[in-house]
Amino acid sequence: MDESERRAAKGRLRRGFLERRRNRGPEERSRAGSAVRDTLMDLSWLAMGGTVACYYSVGGEPDTRKLVTALWKRGTYVLLPVFLPGGDLDWAAFDGPDTLAPAGHGLLEPVGHRYGPEALARADAVVCPALAVDRRGTRLGRGAGCYDRALARKGPHTPAIALVHDEEFVESLPAEPHDRPVDAVVTPGGGLRVFGAGVWPVERT
Numbered sequence: 314m315d316e317s318e319r320r321a322a323k324g325r326l327r328r329g330f331l332e333r334r335r336n337r338g339p340e341e342r343s344r345a346g347s348a349v350r351d352t353l354m355d356l357s358w359l360a361m362g363g364t365v366a367c368y369y370s371v372g373g374e375p376d377t378r379k380l381v382t383a384l385w386k387r388g389t390y391v392l393l394p395v396f397l398p399g400g401d402l403d404w405a406a407f408d409g410p411d412t413l414a415p416a417g418h419g420l421l422e423p424v425g426h427r428y429g430p431e432a433l434a435r436a437d438a439v440v441c442p443a444l445a446v447d448r449r450g451t452r453l454g455r456g457a458g459c460y461d462r463a464l465a466r467k468g469p470h471t472p473a474i475a476l477v478h479d480e481e482f483v484e485s486l487p488a489e490p491h492d493r494p495v496d497a498v499v500t501p502g503g504g505l506r507v508f509g510a511g512v513w514p515v516e517r518t
């Protein structure tokens with residue numbers, strides 16, 4: 314597959330995954346949110362992390378609101394993304410639901426001080442959105458390249474963990490050279506799966 318074919322294939326896959334997400338009702342998304350919260354809150358190395366970059370779910374994404382609240386209540390410093398016009402992500406702290414405000418694309422974003430795109434380097438773990446993830450950790454995003462850019466700024470031993478629905482963890486996805494793979498995936502039914510040779514202290518399950 315050449316470059317333009319890979320890009321076209323990614324576009325078709327994105328449309329398909331988004332279409333199927335539209336059919337997921339609030340109950341399923343909420344159940345998924347409880348499951349991913351329980352999986353991540355059980356990880357002792359994540360509990361030790363002082364700062365976790367997360368995201369505040371929108372549309373058919375597995376719900377992350379319970380996870381964000383649970384981390385925050387435990388005393389973890391939770392960073393959430395602010396979508397910048399150029400496609401970069403800025404980062405600001407979650408400090409309770411009152412500290413979020415509606416932004417573009419149906420998103421709720423933090424209103425507090427913005428630390429700049431480089432703040433991701435200070436995160437001990439990065440929980441990121443994806444439309445799909447494959448068995449090598451290739452991540453399919455929404456196509457703006459935000460998380461490819463953001464993940465390039467994290468520390469080399471900081472795990473990136475994508476959250477997807479069970480059917481979105483697939484055998485294989487097309488990858489381009491700029492794509493940043495994730496180190497693990499969490500699905501509601503399958504829990505945590507870790508990829509690669511374990512460059513970071515994560516229990517394999």
Ligand SMILES: Nc1nc2c(c(=O)[nH]1)N(C=O)[C@@H](CNc1ccc(C(=O)N[C@@H](CCC(=O)O)C(=O)O)cc1)CN2
Nearest residue numbers: 368369370371372373394396418419420442455459460
């Ligand atoms: N929850 C969340 N926050 C995120 C991202 C994400 O994927 N999910 N992003 C990742 O890069 C950045 C924002 N990028 C986004 C780009 C497009 C849409 C979007 O298409 N929204 C739909 C409504 C939601 C849906 O149905 O999926 C819309 O505008 O119609 C959302 C976020 C930063 N914050």
Ligand SMILES: Nc1ncnc2c1ncn2[C@@H]1O[C@H](COP(=O)(O)OP(=O)(O)OP(=O)(O)O)[C@@H](O)[C@H]1O
Nearest residue numbers: 452453454455456457458459460461462465491492
């Ligand atoms: N590190 C980077 N710096 C600048 N541009 C980048 C970088 N990574 C990716 N891009 C650009 O972003 C565009 C979209 O990339 P891609 O299709 O891989 O998005 P994605 O990973 O699916 O989405 P996202 O990262 O927003 O979730 C590409 O055209 C690419 O050129």
